[in-house]
Each structure stands twice: as C-alpha cells, then as structure tokens.
Amino acid sequence: MTLLAVDNLTVTLNTVRGPARAVRNLSFELEKGQTLGIVGESGCGKSLTALAIMGLLPENGWADGTVKLAGENLLTYSEDQMCQVRGNRIGMVFQEPMTSLNPLHTVGRQIAEAMRLHRGVNKAEARTEVLRLLDMVGIPEPTKRINSYPHQLSGGQRQRVMIAMALSCGPELLIADEPTTALDVTIQKQILDLIRNLIEDLGMAMILISHNLGVIYQNVQDVIVMYGGARVESGPTHDVFANLSHPYSQGLFEAVPQIDDTKASRRRLRTIPGTVPELADLPAGCTFQDRCDYVTDACRPTQPPVVQIAAGHNVACLHVDAARKQWAAR
Amino acid sequence: MTDSDPQAGAGGADSTTVAVAKPAPVIDPSTVVAVHDVHKHYTLPRETLWRDPTLVHAVNGVTFTIEKGGSFGVVGESGCGKSTLARCVMGLETLTQGSVEFRGQNIHALPVEELRQLRRHFQMVFQDPFGSLDPRMKVARIVAEPIEALEDTKLDERRARVIEVLRAVGLKESDTDKYPHEFSGGQRQRIAIARALITRPALIVADEPVSALDVSVQAQVLNLLQDLQDEFGVTYLLISHDLAVVKFVCDEVAVMNEGVFVERGPTEEIFANPQHDYTKTLLAAVPQIGG
Numbered sequence: 003m004t005l006l007a008v009d010n011l012t013v014t015l016n017t018v019r020g021p022a023r024a025v026r027n028l029s030f031e032l033e034k035g036q037t038l039g040i041v042g043e044s045g046c047g048k049s050l051t052a053l054a055i056m057g058l059l060p061e062n063g064w065a066d067g068t069v070k071l072a073g074e075n076l077l078t079y080s081e082d083q084m085c086q087v088r089g090n091r092i093g094m095v096f097q098e099p100m101t102s103l104n105p106l107h108t109v110g111r112q113i114a115e116a117m118r119l120h121r122g123v124n125k126a127e128a129r130t131e132v133l134r135l136l137d138m139v140g141i142p143e144p145t146k147r148i149n150s151y152p153h154q155l156s157g158g159q160r161q162r163v164m165i166a167m168a169l170s171c172g173p174e175l176l177i178a179d180e181p182t183t184a185l186d187v188t189i190q191k192q193i194l195d196l197i198r199n200l201i202e203d204l205g206m207a208m209i210l211i212s213h214n215l216g217v218i219y220q221n222v223q224d225v226i227v228m229y230g231g232a233r234v235e236s237g238p239t240h241d242v243f244a245n246l247s248h249p250y251s252q253g254l255f256e257a258v259p260q261i262d263d264t265k266a267s268r269r270r271l272r273t274i275p276g277t278v279p280e281l282a283d284l285p286a287g288c289t290f291q292d293r294c295d296y297v298t299d300a301c302r303p304t305q306p307p308v309v310q311i312a313a314g315h316n317v318a319c320l321h322v323d324a325a326r327k328q329w330a331a332r
Numbered sequence: 333m334t335d336s337d338p339q340a341g342a343g344g345a346d347s348t349t350v351a352v353a354k355p356a357p358v359i360d361p362s363t364v365v366a367v368h369d370v371h372k373h374y375t376l377p378r379e380t381l382w383r384d385p386t387l388v389h390a391v392n393g394v395t396f397t398i399e400k401g402g403s404f405g406v407v408g409e410s411g412c413g414k415s416t417l418a419r420c421v422m423g424l425e426t427l428t429q430g431s432v433e434f435r436g437q438n439i440h441a442l443p444v445e446e447l448r449q450l451r452r453h454f455q456m457v458f459q460d461p462f463g464s465l466d467p468r469m470k471v472a473r474i475v476a477e478p479i480e481a482l483e484d485t486k487l488d489e490r491r492a493r494v495i496e497v498l499r500a501v502g503l504k505e506s507d508t509d510k511y512p513h514e515f516s517g518g519q520r521q522r523i524a525i526a527r528a529l530i531t532r533p534a535l536i537v538a539d540e541p542v543s544a545l546d547v548s549v550q551a552q553v554l555n556l557l558q559d560l561q562d563e564f565g566v567t568y569l570l571i572s573h574d575l576a577v578v579k580f581v582c583d584e585v586a587v588m589n590e591g592v593f594v595e596r597g598p599t600e601e602i603f604a605n606p607q608h609d610y611t612k613t614l615l616a617a618v619p620q621i622g623g
C-alpha cells in the first residue's frame with residue numbers, strides 16, 4: 003500500500019536574486035514499512051524536500067506539486083491540520099538535537115508534552131510511557147535520566163531522546179535528516195542500528211537523508227541521488243550501487259576514499275570539476291551540465307529524460323549509455 | 333659540578349642533588365619531528381569552592397617520530413586529544429611533560445625569538461576554511477603573512493612567491509586580489525594550504541583539513557596533499573576522525589583514545605589486521621559501501 007506519494011514536488015525560494023527552484027519536479031513513492039534514502043552533497047535540496055513534506059518550509063519558500071499521505075494531499079492542509087500530522091503520523095529527527103530540544107526542560111517533560119499534545123494521555127500514563135520509550139531507545143537508567151536536562155546528556159544520548167520523541171505518537175513515517183552527522187563513528191553506528199531496528203519492529207516507513215554514501219548503503223532499501231534540486235538516479239540501493247549510471251553518482255562514488263582501498267589501488271581520487279551552481283543560476287536542462295564529462299548541446303535546453311535501465315532503477319541522463327559503458331570498462 | 337662530568341654523580345658525596353638526566357631520544361638526521369612522552373593536562377575551573385579542580389588528561393604520554401617525506405596520521409573520536417596533540421607539536425601549548433624535537437631542536441626549550449624563526453619550517457592547517465582566514469584581507473596578504481613577519485623580502489619577490497604557491501594549490505594569479513568570501517569552501521582550504529606552504533616548510537600539521545568540505549571538494553584537497561608530497565617532499569602530521577581519509581594520505585597511522593595511542597603502525601597493516609579492541613570497534617563502525 004502506498005503510504006507517501008510525492009508527485010512533481012517543486013520548492014521555490016524567494017532570494018535576493020529572485021525566485022530560485024531549490025527542488026525541481028521531484029517524484030517518488032514510499033510503501034508502508036519501506037525505507038528510502040536521499041543522498042547528495044550539501045545544498046542539493048535534501049532538507050528542503052523533507053521540510054516540504056512536513057509543511058515546515060521557511061517563510062520565503064513554497065511548494066508546488068502534491069505530497070499525498072495515505073491519499074490526502076498535505077500541501078492543501080492548514081497549519082492546524084499539519085500540526086496534527088507532524089508528531090502523530092510523521093515523526094522527525096534532525097542533525098543537531100540540541101537545537102530541537104528545549105534546554106530549560108527535562109527530557110522527560112519534553113517527551114511527555116509531545117505525547118499529551120497529540121495523544122491526550124494523562125500525567126501518570128505519560129510518565130509510564132516516557133520510561134518505556136527511554137528504555138526502548140537504549141537510554142540506561144530511565145528513571146534517573148527522565149529528570150535530566152539536555153546539556154547533561156552526551157550527543158548520542160540526546161539523539162536517542164529525539165528518536166524517543168519522534169516515535170512517541172507511533173507515526174507511520176519517520177523522516178531522519180542527517181541524524182548522525184554530528185556524531186562520532188561508533189555512536190553513529192549505534193544510533194543507525196537503533197533506528198533501523200525500531201523501524202522494522204514498529205513497521206514504520208523511513209526517509210533517511212544523508213550526504214554519506216556508506217550510511218545510505220547500509221541502512222535503506224531504496225535510494226534517490228539528488229543534484230541541484232533534481233533526482234539524477236534512483237532505485238533499489240544495492241542495484242544502484244552495483245551499477246552506478248549517472249555521471250554525477252559515479253563521480254560522487256569515486257571521490258570518496260574507502261577504508262578498504264589500498265594505496266596501490268588508489269593513489270588519486272577522482273574529482274568533479276567545477277563547483278555546485280548557485281540556486282538562482284541553475285541552468286535550464288540538466289543541472290549537472292556544467293560539470294559533466296558527457297555534456298552535449300542536447301543537454302542544455304530541456305530536462306533530461308528519465309531512462310529505466312533495470313527494474314525500478316532510473317537515471318535522468320541523455321548519455322546514460324555512454325556513462326554506463328565507460329563505468330563498466332574502468 | 334656539571335652534568336657533563338660523568339664522575340660527578342657516581343663518585344660525589346652528595347649524589348642526591350644530581351639530576352639523573354633522562355636519555356634524550358636519539359635523533360636520526362632524516363627525522364623531521366620526534367615527539368617524546370608528551371603529556372598535556374588541563375585544569376578545569378572548580379565547580380564549587382569545596383571540590384578540587386578537575387584535571388583533564390588531554391594527552392597522556394604520546395611518543396612517535398616522523399621521517400622526512402613521511403605522512404603520519406592520528407585517528408580517533410572527538411575528545412580523544414588529537415587537536416591538543418597537534419597544538420603541542422606546533423609549540424602552541426606548553427607541555428605538562430615530555431618533549432617535541434623539530435630537526436633535533438627541542439622547540440619548547442627555545443627562546444621565543446628562535447622559536448618564531450623556526451616556525452617557518454613547520455606550519456599548520458586547520459579544519460575550518462571559513463574561520464581561519466581573515467575576511468578583511470585580500471588573498472595576497474593572507475598568503476604572504478607568514479613570510480612578512482619572518483623575512484625581509486622585497487615586494488615583487490614576495491608577490492612572486494605568493495603566485496607560485498597559489499599555482500601549486502591550483503589557484504590563479506588573479507585570485508590574489510580577491511577576498512576569502514569570494515571563494516568556495518574547497519578553494520578557501522586551498523588558500524589556507526598555500527599560506528602554510530609559502531615558507532617552504534618541512535612539516536605540515538593538518539588538523540581535520542577536509543572535515544568541513546563536501547566529498548567532491550574533499551577529494552580535490554586530498555589529491556593536492558598527495559601532489560605536494562610527491563613534488564616537494566613535504567612531511568605530514570595529519571589529524572582526522574575519518575579513517576578512510578587517513579588511510580588515503582598516510583603511510584603510518586596511530587589510533588588515539590583517551591589521550592594515548594592504543595595502536596600504531598604501517599597504515600595498510602593496522603587497517604588489514606587491527607590488534608587492539610578499540611581499533612577493531614572503530615573500523616567495524618565505519619559504514620562501508622558493499623559487504
């Protein structure tokens with residue numbers, strides 16, 4: 003059953019240099035219980051996509067297209083209605099828990115408040131439930147920690163509290179935007195393992211946003227690679243990584259050193275020439291054209307066609323055949 | 333009685349006044365830097381009047397040497413003492429104990445002026461390409477700064493040196509008249525590296541030099557570090573929390589935890605066959621593509 007259907011989502015921002023399209027014609031579907039990753043470098047539109055789905059775009063931005071949750075278009079909802087959706091049906095976890103937690107209140111009180119707001123439970127019930135949640139997200143000694151203030155917790159523990167809050171109302175979808183980017187690698191693994199296990203146990207769907215290809219590879223069933231606000235490649239995670247086909251995805255992969263590389267195998271990293279274009283200057287046509295080895299005049303006037311190269315594996319590139327051939331021969 | 337009199341301690345009546353000199357580390361002529369049993373402790377301000385102030389053992393007995401043209405990496409998680417160690421090696425911190433010898437000279441024992449003169453031979457690159465460049469200065473001045481203070485170079489010669497190092501890091505002559513905000517993150521890190529290179533240092537200490545950069549830009553800077561080593565034989569001490577970055581650049585690596593090196597050796601060997609539990613945990617936590 004389709005839980006979330008995003009169709010032709012475009013996010014436009016009013017900037018000093020005029021309106022800029024930060025997300026362009028993005029479409030994807032998410033089944034109940036499915037996990038999807040969105041990966042790309044900073045500024046490619048990952049967070050704005052998440053914010054558009056949650057109705058939290060900045061003042062200077064708006065969304066066009068449709069975002070349907072179980073068939074209902076969220077983009078037509080009032081702020082009151084969206085307030086009910088957030089927390090109740092879509093939970094969120096962000097990169098920096100410190101900015102989303104209130105430093106003046108105990109973590110117990112903050113989780114309880116979210117619950118009482120959305121679920122109308124009484125105080126005693128809320129306390130029992132908070133203890134259960136803290137235990138579920140792996141906080142040791144919940145009866146003690148329920149009275150802690152955010153600054154008394156480590157970064158990893160704060161992120162666990164954020165996850166407890168996001169899950170407190172039993173949402174159908176969790177959106178996690180760079181949830182481990184600020185954390186050490188061992189803590190990152192603990193948090194991602196926790197999220198993955200909870201998602202599976204609770205039968206939730208998830209959108210995991212990350213700039214880290216390894217994080218995406220290890221944690222989601224499907225992946226979307228974004229560049230310049232557009233989807234350039236998408237499909238089942240393992241198929242996509244086994245057959246990277248868009249020149250940008252290929253370049254991104256080759257730019258990252260891997261711990262199983264050997265010095266002999268890789269003395270130089272591949273770089274992607276040039277820099278990410280300014281939002282207001284994004285070209286018509288393919289957003290990657292100015293940095294692409296395969297570019298021709300045909301890439302410039304119109305958006306590239308989406309080519310299906312295998313079941314569910316789509317690539318938005320006019321020259322996908324050439325890029326694939328080159329990749330296979332490398 | 334002097335230390336150089338070998339008989340003094342053994343034969344003298346009052347042997348307790350004689351300091352038993354620790355054997356100084358033997359410096360091979362090809363050794364660029366020798367770090368010997370370095371400790372750095374910080375005293376935190378006391379929380380209450382009645383409690384003793386807390387001591388933080390940021391670096392707690394670290395020893396290593398780097399040979400000319402070598403690249404030594406230090407990996408570990410936040411708070412393990414990497415940046416403190418880098419500052420100790422640069423002579424930017426006093427040591428609680430131990431010594432740092434740069435080409436055989438104990439930098440913490442040098443008079444201020446001599447240390448200042450020696451500094452041209454070891455330079456530092458920091459993580460933050462935004463914070464470490466003065467926004468009010470043009471690139472030409474930013475890059476020339478380390479030689480301005482040290483050398484009595486003529487203006488045109490100084491300009492030639494600036495252009496030379498900018499070229500070495502892949503920037504253009506026309507970039508000299510720009511301000512830092514006109515550059516991308518990766519370009520700013522190149523400017524910082526150019527500034528470190530202008531004194532033609534033997535050693536560059538780089539503390540998380542690519543951590544603030546996107547991967548396609550990070551790749552440019554990592555390649556640049558390799559090229560500079562190939563071309564000029566620069567020696568690196570590279571600090572990073574990213575194991576793959578250290579593996580890419582360094583031929584030797586130390587894994588740091590709670591102020592000490594728990595394991596150390598040739599990079600390929602440590603990564604292929606880690607011995608210490610902490611190294612194993614760290615390696616197992618890296619999310620890999622494939623496998």
Ligand SMILES: Nc1ncnc2c1ncn2[C@@H]1O[C@H](COP(=O)(O)OP(=O)(O)O)[C@@H](O)[C@H]1O
Nearest residue numbers: 015024043044045046047048049050051060281
């Ligand atoms: N409030 C805003 N006003 C203007 N531009 C913005 C705003 N928020 C984000 N942007 C721009 O929109 C683009 C996409 O941003 P974002 O979705 O946050 O990227 P990502 O999460 O992939 O790093 C970036 O170029 C960013 O600078």
Ligand SMILES: Nc1ncnc2c1ncn2[C@@H]1O[C@H](COP(=O)(O)OP(=O)(O)O)[C@@H](O)[C@H]1O
Nearest residue numbers: 374375388390409410411412413414415416417
């Ligand atoms: N100037 C200082 N005063 C007090 N404590 C410090 C100072 N600098 C670092 N520390 C402490 O020393 C430890 C190591 O810090 P640091 O060297 O910055 O680690 P890393 O760079 O590995 O993250 C930490 O506990 C840190 O809080």
Ligand SMILES: [Mg+2]
Nearest residue numbers: 048049050180
């Ligand atoms: Mg973001």
Ligand SMILES: [Mg+2]
Nearest residue numbers: 414415416540
């Ligand atoms: Mg540090």
